[in-house]
Amino acid sequence: MATCNKKELLIGVVMLGVALGYLLMTLQLPGHSGIDAAFVPTLLSAMLCLLGALQLFSAFTSVPANVAPSDSESDAAPAERSDVATVIKTLTLIVGYVALLNPVGFPIMTAVYLYLQFVVLTPLDTRCNHLLYALIAVVTSALIYLLFREAFDLMLPSGLLPF
Template sequence: MRLKDVIVGAVMAGAGITYLRMTAALPQRDGVDAGTVPTILASMMIALGLIELVGALRRPAATKAEIRAASSGLVTVGLTLLLIAGFIAALRPFGFPIATAIYLFLQFLVLTPQSAKRSVPLYAGLAIASSVLIFATFRYAFDLLLPAGPLVAWLN
């Protein structure tokens, strides 16, 4: 576990340094310019990478219980990646609102700890409401079209 944290910290700091070097090529002016936000983001990325790296090096090696707990987290990550792949595959045939509602509902189930009570009606309501709100915001407020799928017949 500690080795992974060291690698993550080093890669993150390295990516931040690379990103900072790339921002140096942007045109510069006095005050706030096109490179200001990327420079801030790169600096934060380097700082966070170094914090992770130092923390990982100072942390003692993981115990067997911690390794077991981390392996259960890998199952959650694997299921999440499968759900994301399924969401991408479902976007075209089902459209954004339906695919997003299904994805969010299943993701809520995956992310609920085993020891917690699962509230299926609450998860379904949140998934549907969130999907409709996001779709309506992008379609009507931002005027950006998301795939509507079979719902296109009911939209103007």
Template sequence: MAKYRDVIGGCLFFIFAAVYYNMAFGIRQFAAGSGMVDSQFMPKVYGIILMILSAIQVLQGVYHIKKGETEADEGSGLTVAEQIFSFITSFLLLIIYVALLDSVGFIIMSALFITCMTMLLSTKEQRSGKKLMKVVAISVAFSVVVYLIFVQGFGLTLPDGILVF
């Protein structure tokens, strides 16, 4: 069963991506700028990218099975309990992000979410004060740049929250 892990996971994720893509058509349209980019544009792009990546994962899994390779990777080095903890924590962080996005704001919540996820997914050896400062700086810069691109460039509205511009 372990040798089919990539194929099964890729198929399940492809189904998820297809449902996500289909649901993007239900988003109310707000045109921005030239009319090509609207509120459905990025979710559709994400859905297509997820489906492509899922298909690649399935094809790689089939290739490894046909080649006779068993476990292609040595794993993450985490115990099952640590993997479950990481999985549950990731979803909790995502729920908190979405729940507080309107009241706190896109820039602050995105920077906090990126920082927390990066530190959660880093190995124990990679977690240090110096690394944390780099992660915070990059996540804040990324959040501000994305905010400016969508608000100033595309004319879309993102939650300001407690930061009023």
């Protein structure tokens, strides 16, 4: 088995192990009839188990690519730096989102976070469509807030908004 497949296999095993542990913890949550606080964690853990199984299946069925010549290593270095910068920016956005969620509120912070995350994840050679990003962020934030408030009857922090 090639080194690449061993890494993919290890990732799949770890992902499936974490998913099964998470599933066992969510099954210990007290349940009620219908949709309750245990529904979303159970759903997420089931999806994570599915992703882990797909990762394992992919590791066993994929054919390893041949190692490219050393010329491609110089091309990969800028992309790798860009990936590290994107991860650092994403982690910074997550920390800022969590820190400001309660005082500013879910609707505003989620819209701001989504917009900034869209900008961060836009490839460098692609022009950002700021209007579309802002529209998607605001609509998504409002829909999620209303879904939790009206359908699940769970209050999210409204922060600066008067409702």
